[in-house]
Each structure stands twice: as C-alpha cells, then as structure tokens.
Amino acid sequence: MSTAAPVNSSLAYLNGAWKPLPECVVPVNTHALQYGTGCFEGIRGYFDGTRVNLLFLREHFERLHRNAGMLLMKPPSVDEMVAIAREVVARNAFKANVYLRPVVYKSGTSLGPVLLNVPDGFMCYAQLLGDYLDTSKGLEVCVSSWMRIPDNTIPARTKATGGYLNSALAKSEAVMNGYDEAIFLNSRDQVCEGSAENIFIIREGTLHTPDRTADILEGITRKAILSLAKDLGIPTVERAIARTELYLADEIFLVGTGCQVSWVKTVDRRVVGTGARGALTTRIQQAYEDAVYGRNPAYGSWLMPV
Ligand SMILES: Cc1ncc(COP(=O)(O)O)c(C=O)c1O
Structure with a gap:
C-alpha cells in the first residue's frame, strides 16, 4: 500500500x-x-x-x-x-x-x-489498515476468563476508551494462550462479543446474534450484516446465546469495522462445523466485500466518497 x-x-x-x-x-x-x-x-x-x-x-x-x-x-x-x-x-x-x-x-x-x-x-x-484479523484463514478463538463489563459498570455500548482495558485483558490472555481472539461472556454467562467484534453463529440455516441488551457494543457492522442477511433471504434472530451453543454451531463468524467478516474455525479447540469456511458465512462475506468496495450499487448509500 x-x-x-x-x-x-x-x-x-x-x-x-x-x-x-x-x-x-x-x-x-x-x-x-x-x-x-x-x-x-x-x-x-x-x-x-x-x-x-x-x-x-x-x-x-x-x-x-x-x-x-x-x-x-x-x-x-x-x-x-x-x-x-x-x-x-x-x-x-x-x-x-x-x-x-x-x-x-x-x-x-x-x-x-x-x-x-x-x-x-x-x-x-x-x-x-489492511486486515485487522486474517479474514481468509479461520480464527482460533477461546471463551475468555474475563467477563464483559456489565451495562451499569462501564457501558460497552458507549465505546468508552476506559472500557477497552477489559478488551485488552481478554485479547492479551487469548494471544498468550495461543488463540487469535477472545469471546466474552457477560455477567449472565451468555455469549457477548469479541474484544473488538460482534459475533454471529449459524444453527440450522438461521443466523443468531446476541441481542442489544447482552452488554455488547451495538456494532454498525452487526446492523449491516443483519440487513444483508435479510436481503440474501437468510433468517436472522437476535437472542441470548449460551456458551455451549458455540460448540454446536454449524458456522461462526465475527464482524466489525476492523475485522470485517472473519470466520471462526475453532472455539476452545473444538472444531466449528466442518472446520472449513461455511456456505452462509462465505455468501455473507462476499456480499459484504462487494458492498464496501462499491461493487454493488444497491449498497451505495453505505459509502461516502472523498
Ligand atoms: C467491543 C466491540 N464490539 C464490536 C465492535 C464492532 O463494531 P462496529 O461494527 O461498529 O465497528 C467493535 C468495534 O471496534 C468493538 O470494539
């Protein structure tokens, strides 16, 4: 570059x-x-x-x-x-x-x-900035021993600078233990988000993501992916997700401005689905890339040229 x-x-x-x-x-x-x-x-x-x-x-x-x-x-x-x-x-x-x-x-x-x-x-x-996380290879992630900051401590949805010590602790622990990224649980022990990414899992052809009361940052990419999925005819649901659903999911991917759409290969060393990038993840990743590089005029309103 x-x-x-x-x-x-x-x-x-x-x-x-x-x-x-x-x-x-x-x-x-x-x-x-x-x-x-x-x-x-x-x-x-x-x-x-x-x-x-x-x-x-x-x-x-x-x-x-x-x-x-x-x-x-x-x-x-x-x-x-x-x-x-x-x-x-x-x-x-x-x-x-x-x-x-x-x-x-x-x-x-x-x-x-x-x-x-x-x-x-x-x-x-x-x-x-090129890739923040490698979007081609599958990510090896772990469930963090650090809990996500609850809404009435440092609200994650405010994207407060001080709150990123929580992310830094989780990401550092993950890297020290040989993983690419950490997945937080929240104070209710439900799946929350990554250190700087929202999370989606696919079960039985439906896209699931923690809802907006799960102590997540209300990601702009998360919202875009929900609307892209609807346009692609993929059913979506925002709901509480249990930790062990990560081990049963057919596909998992992380989304965010930095990581874009990054697929997850293993969680806590358990292989997700077939261990390869899944079909729905591939469709969504492709559609997202087409949109952000301006190759799909239907999403032209996402972009502001300089
Ligand atoms: C904790 C956290 N969750 C999710 C995201 C994704 O948010 P967005 O899609 O708005 O970039 C970020 C972005 O940096 C983040 O820091």
Whole structure:
C-alpha cells in the first residue's frame, strides 16, 4: 500500500488545529489519560482504485455523538465531525485503505474522576489498515476468563476508551494462550462479543446474534450484516446465546469495522462445523466485500466518497 504522505507524519486534527500526527500531543495530566474518560470510533475507508470511500461515516458520528452525550461530554456536531473526517482523508490524499480514529475526550487537567466541569476535546487521525484479523484463514478463538463489563459498570455500548482495558485483558490472555481472539461472556454467562467484534453463529440455516441488551457494543457492522442477511433471504434472530451453543454451531463468524467478516474455525479447540469456511458465512462475506468496495450499487448509500 502507498500513500501520498508517510502515515506517521500524516496530517491530523486536534482541537481546531491541523498538524503532523507526531505533533498532536496532549499534557500528561490530561483527564482522559488519567481516567480513561473518552469515547471513540473506528471508521474504515476503502480505496476503489480512484478514491477512498468512507464506510458508514455519518452512522459512526451519530453513534459517537450519542455516546459522548451519555458520558456527559460535548462533542462537535455530527456535521462538523463528518466534515473533519473527510478533510483528514482529503488533506492526506490517501490512495489505499485507511482507518480513521476520531475521539471525544476530557481534555481538562483537573484532578478527580468526575465528568462535570471538565473541558472536552476532539481529535481525528488516520492510518493505513489492511486486515485487522486474517479474514481468509479461520480464527482460533477461546471463551475468555474475563467477563464483559456489565451495562451499569462501564457501558460497552458507549465505546468508552476506559472500557477497552477489559478488551485488552481478554485479547492479551487469548494471544498468550495461543488463540487469535477472545469471546466474552457477560455477567449472565451468555455469549457477548469479541474484544473488538460482534459475533454471529449459524444453527440450522438461521443466523443468531446476541441481542442489544447482552452488554455488547451495538456494532454498525452487526446492523449491516443483519440487513444483508435479510436481503440474501437468510433468517436472522437476535437472542441470548449460551456458551455451549458455540460448540454446536454449524458456522461462526465475527464482524466489525476492523475485522470485517472473519470466520471462526475453532472455539476452545473444538472444531466449528466442518472446520472449513461455511456456505452462509462465505455468501455473507462476499456480499459484504462487494458492498464496501462499491461493487454493488444497491449498497451505495453505505459509502461516502472523498
Ligand atoms: C467491543 C466491540 N464490539 C464490536 C465492535 C464492532 O463494531 P462496529 O461494527 O461498529 O465497528 C467493535 C468495534 O471496534 C468493538 O470494539
């Protein structure tokens, strides 16, 4: 992959100023650094050979705006954040797949873990990103010994920066034990999500995914996959999923902005289905790729060209 500007010195936005990424620095006593008081998004841009198309750009900023409000932060308006994100891509003239990271955060330096009367900041930068997880080979995943953060502790649906310590603990444990990824159970011992992905299982021709009260992040890719599946005539259900259903599933795949659609080969060393990528997973993965690379005009509204 190549870019017009080396990515480490790409231009980024920090609180009203455009600077090379290494110069976008914050004081060490920044509230968000001390207490994890931020919330963020991860947004992909797909290069179609001519231009970068940002996937679900407005949807990401609508989610960020709602989540920031829930966390008592005041972000720029959705329109302003959309414009800044587009400018990040335009200013750097990327000619490859990119990943945008906008963050709303408590930029004040006052002492004490309180969200009130602490100034807010906003940043947005970009980096190149190919596959986050290998989407061709089947993933070897484990059920994590770490529980997903319940909604009334650090709500996973807010995509709060501090909540990602929970993800980091689970992912690190998985990697240390030789797995590619971790699957969380929630406080009800039901299947929840991966460290940075939502999960789908296929049983008897139906797609199942934990419902929105399962302590998941309400993933934008999850929603897109549910609508793609309906368009493909694949029945879907959102419901509580028991741990051992992972061992009985015919197919399992993870979805997210980063991992896109990644199929799972084993769970806790038990082979899923035939051990090969399943037929429904393959259809969904193909349909998703066609949509994000702009090859299917029916999903043109998913993309915002820059
Ligand atoms: C914990 C978690 N779940 C699910 C997802 C997938 O969400 P989305 O499809 O909106 O990227 C992410 C994305 O990074 C995540 O961090």
